[in-house]
Amino acid sequence: MNTGFALVLQRLYEVTGYSPRGSAAQKNARCPAHDDRQPSLTVGVKQDGVVVMNCHGGPKCPTKDIMAALNLPMSALWPTELQKHSSNDDRWMPCGHDKVAEYLYRDQDGTVLYGVARCEKKGQGCQGFRQWRPDPSKRSGRRWSLQGDDGNLAVKLVPYRLPEVLAAVREERVVMICEGEKDVEALRARPLITATCNPMGAGKWRPEFRQYFHGADVSIVADRDEPGRRHAETVVASLMPVARSIYVVQAAHGKDASDHLSAGGTTGDFIEVWVPKPYEYEEHNG
Ligand SMILES: [Zn+2]
Ligand SMILES: [Zn+2]
Numbered sequence: 001m002n003t004g005f006a007l008v009l010q011r012l013y014e015v016t017g018y019s020p021r022g023s024a025a026q027k028n029a030r031c032p033a034h035d036d037r038q039p040s041l042t043v044g045v046k047q048d049g050v051v052v053m054n055c056h057g058g059p060k061c062p063t064k065d066i067m068a069a070l071n072l073p074m075s076a077l078w079p080t081e082l083q084k085h086s087s088n089d090d091r092w093m094p095c096g097h098d099k100v101a102e103y104l105y106r107d108q109d110g111t112v113l114y115g116v117a118r119c120e121k122k123g124q125g126c127q128g129f130r131q132w133r134p135d136p137s138k139r140s141g142r143r144w145s146l147q148g149d150d151g152n153l154a155v156k157l158v159p160y161r162l163p164e165v166l167a168a169v170r171e172e173r174v175v176m177i178c179e180g181e182k183d184v185e186a187l188r189a190r191p192l193i194t195a196t197c198n199p200m201g202a203g204k205w206r207p208e209f210r211q212y213f214h215g216a217d218v219s220i221v222a223d224r225d226e227p228g229r230r231h232a233e234t235v236v237a238s239l240m241p242v243a244r245s246i247y248v249v250q251a252a253h254g255k256d257a258s259d260h261l262s263a264g265g266t267t268g269d270f271i272e273v274w275v276p277k278p279y280e281y282e283e284h285n286g
Helices: 003-016 063-069 081-087 162-170 181-188 207-213 226-239 257-262
Strands: 026-029 041-045 051-055 101-106 112-118 129-134 175-177 194-196 217-221 245-250 271-277
Touching: 003 026, 003 041, 003 051, 051 063, 101 162, 101 181, 112 181, 162 175, 162 194, 162 207, 181 194, 181 257, 207 226, 217 226, 226 245, 226 271
Parallel strands: 175 194, 175 217, 217 245
Antiparallel strands: 026 041, 041 051, 101 112, 112 129, 245 271
């Protein structure tokens, strides 16, 4: 799967509300750059991974306008070295276990800042994940550490799927904050849901993440355990001064969001456990 193509299709769905239809490599979609009543945009991916799009509607919108309407950089159209590497069945990670998932953390403009690879041996002598950062001097394109030679952080840390978080805050949609990338992916697979987490799991929320949540309506999914409860408290305290509303919920089935959803739960039937900052309708008196 070409990640640029998948990202473009995902954003087309989010922005136009119309799920692109067609074959694996060629889709019809609604054009986000003009008022498109029919799917007059074709989007395809070439053998080499390059994404091509054409608006066949009245205005024949240029690709740069379409990408701007999707809030994506033009670079998302071309496969990066990184994407080429990660699209191979490259399962190696430094803990020696098979990689089962990989999550890319992007800055607001879509640039990949770092990645997290996950194995399935958490609790069996392995922490279950390893971070890497892009490094063009390495044959694999990555260096398996977020620290520079001086021992300091060599990357800017951001919440997972930051561009989607910022779009949701701007469009006044709820942002769900859960504990890990696997939960985020399970949540955002549901229609109209935006979800995020901090890197490295419970207890690793960073105060500077607050800057992305000004005016946000937030729903925190706390894991059903002691670290989960403490983590939710930390996130609440951090966002209290800036968020518009904050609710804390828990899974009705199992321990976390992925358990809840895979047991048949929906995004609407989490159990509300705490309302630190209720949503208040603004009164506009004439
Ligand atoms: Zn158009
Ligand atoms: Zn491992």
